Amino acid sequence: MLNYRRLIAFSSRVHTYITVLYVALCFLFFLFLHLDMSPVLYDLLVALSSALGWTIVLEGLYLIFASLHISLMSRVLALEPLLLTLLRLFAYFVLSFLFDLVVHLNGSGLDIGVNL
Secondary structure (H helix, E strand, C coil): CHHHHHHHHHHHHHHHHHHHHHHHHHHHHHHHCCCCCCHHHHHHHHHHHHHHHHHHHHHHHHHHHHHHHHHHHHCCCCHHHHHHHHHHHHHHHHHHHHHHHHHHHHHHCCCCCCCC
């Protein structure tokens, strides 16, 4: 039981590091938008953000289910990893929305039309 809690705590730290790496990648992407960037680097940053995003989401789901499972097994609520994971996932989704919005606007632009 104690090793399971240690595994959840370690996984929570790894989830934090991956989320920080995603934030750094997004800031690098936003910085490169103002500089001259090759299409290969642009595609690489978009692909890396997608891979890191799926890793963040899947590990976050694992942490949520593991925290609930350990709480049911030991009858002691594992609240800290659960709340921190939800907070990190919320931050990821907000940043991911902004990142995808910029990628979409950079690729196809913005069309505003009115149907009369």
